[in-house]
Structure formats: structure tokens, C-alpha cells
Amino acid sequence: MQQSSSSQHTQLPARPDLIRLGLGVIGIGTSGPLIAASTMPVPTLIFWRNLGGALITAPFAIRHAQWKNRHGLIWSSVAGVLLAAHFMGFFLAMRFTSVAAGTALAAVQPIFAALFLKLSGSHIPSRAWLGMAVSFSGVLLISGIDLHLSVRSFLGDLAGLACAALAALYLMVGARAQQSFETTTYTTICYFVCALTVLPIAVLSSMPILHFPARQWWIAGGLVLGAQILGHTLFNSALRRVSPAVISLIVFFEVPVSALIAYLWLGQKPALGVIPGIVLVLVGCVLVVMRTRPSEVEVGL
Numbered sequence: 001m002q003q004s005s006s007s008q009h010t011q012l013p014a015r016p017d018l019i020r021l022g023l024g025v026i027g028i029g030t031s032g033p034l035i036a037a038s039t040m041p042v043p044t045l046i047f048w049r050n051l052g053g054a055l056i057t058a059p060f061a062i063r064h065a066q067w068k069n070r071h072g073l074i075w076s077s078v079a080g081v082l083l084a085a086h087f088m089g090f091f092l093a094m095r096f097t098s099v100a101a102g103t104a105l106a107a108v109q110p111i112f113a114a115l116f117l118k119l120s121g122s123h124i125p126s127r128a129w130l131g132m133a134v135s136f137s138g139v140l141l142i143s144g145i146d147l148h149l150s151v152r153s154f155l156g157d158l159a160g161l162a163c164a165a166l167a168a169l170y171l172m173v174g175a176r177a178q179q180s181f182e183t184t185t186y187t188t189i190c191y192f193v194c195a196l197t198v199l200p201i202a203v204l205s206s207m208p209i210l211h212f213p214a215r216q217w218w219i220a221g222g223l224v225l226g227a228q229i230l231g232h233t234l235f236n237s238a239l240r241r242v243s244p245a246v247i248s249l250i251v252f253f254e255v256p257v258s259a260l261i262a263y264l265w266l267g268q269k270p271a272l273g274v275i276p277g278i279v280l281v282l283v284g285c286v287l288v289v290m291r292t293r294p295s296e297v298e299v300g301l
Helices: 014-027 031-037 042-062 072-097 099-106 109-119 128-149 153-175 183-204 214-238 244-251 253-268 274-291
Strands: none
Touching: 014 031, 014 244, 014 253, 031 072, 031 099, 031 214, 031 253, 042 072, 042 099, 042 183, 042 214, 072 099, 072 153, 072 183, 099 128, 099 153, 099 253, 099 274, 109 128, 109 153, 128 153, 128 274, 153 183, 153 274, 183 214, 253 274
16 A cells, blocks of 8 residues: 555545545445354354455555566565454454454554554654543453443453554555555555465365355455445545545544444444543543654554
């Protein structure tokens, strides 16, 4: 995913991109509840989700004829491996803890992006550290309550944090890839490599690949069309014109959307004490994005 050419701007996106981003929020908002409802093994579900996404974007990528660009191929492939690791963490979080808590913890990826850039020598405004402290207090609150509820929920929290860190790395590598590739070329290679990365895990662990009830295939198809195409791909596309900071703020709406869908569909009601923690996480992330110039931190979904 590349840093937008409009990264110096902070105005709202134009109407076409607002429509894309609105659809993207709905798309990624369905991800957590669908994963929680699925009984497919995690690597198998990741495989089909990303293979389906790659097959859908491939016809558009073929038109660009960019496959011989070695720089783009390498960085797209590395991004695919990181995306596979990110998905492993996110899918486990959705299975181990509540959708609301898991998506809130996964939403701290802008914090990790800022930290990684700081470690690489980039400047992060001092005011942004206040937002990190607020988010971290929310993380501690959610994790502490989940540990009190069960060790399984706490492990889900750790998986959510790990997937947030991996998402930040995935975005930074993806930004390099899209310096050479169009979005559809990048996503096709990235999704395909992601699928190939998790397939050996499923095969070597003797996990089923094909034989599932029809309902599970409908769930997998929903993930492909919703989270993968409407979510990941549309946000990648919008980043070519819209400031990453603006997109990051819009992505945060995934948390209430996922929580509402999980409540209505799965009957998942977050523990009362978790809700203040979710609020702190989101407020902290907003502070980081608002107080950090878009050109300094590349974030998004």
C-alpha cells in the first residue's frame, strides 16, 4: 500500500472515495463476526479467503502487464507473507476473545506504525505520544478484564496486538510495492503469496481443505467479497488519493460495526468493563493520527 500522493492534504475525500471508504468499513466490519462464526481451521480459512481475493483481482492486474518488475514482485511477496502472519493473529483473536475486544486491539496498528518509524529514525511529534499512552491504558484495561474472565480471552488479546503490529509492517512493505505496481497487481500477488504461505501449515497439520458443509463455504465466500474485496482492496485503492491519516480515522469505524454485527448475529455482548477500554484505545489512536502529519506515518487497512 503506497503513501498517498495527497498525503500533505487533510481535507475530506471526494465523494467517489467516500463511497469506496464507506463500503470498505462495512466490508471489514463483517470480517470479525464471519471469522467467529466459521468452524474452518484458521489456516484453511485464510487460504480460501486470500486465494479467492487473488482470483478476483487477477483479471484487472493482467491488463497492467507489470509482472516483470522485480522490485514490485519482491516487495509484494514479502507483504503477502506478513499479511499471512497478520491474518493468523487476527483470526485467532476472533476465535479466542470477543469480536469487539479483538477488533479494538487490532485497531492499534497506527501506534505500532509510529513506533516502528521511530525505531527506524523517523520523527514522531511529542504530542502523538499522549495518544499512545491513552491507547495503551485501554489495552491494559481490556487485557486485565479478559485475563480475569479466562486465559483463552487473554491469549486472544495478545493475538490481536500481534496482528496489529504485523499489519503495520505489512503496510510499510506494501507501500514500497506500490511504488512500482498498480493496486490490483499488488493485491493479486500479495493475496496469492499469503494463500501459499498458510497452505503448508494446513497440509502439514492434516487440517481439512475441501470437505466442509455448505454454510462454511458461504462464510468463506462472504469473507472474500466483504472483507477482502470491499475492505482491503478498496482501502488500498483509496490510498492513492486520500491521506493515510484520514483513512485511519475512517477505519476505526470497523470496531463499532463489527461489535454491532457480532451482537445482532452472534449474540456477543462485550463485558461491561471492556467497553471503556475500547473507547480509550480508539481515542488514543485518533490522537496519534490527528497529531502526526500524514507524511510521517503510513497507516490504513
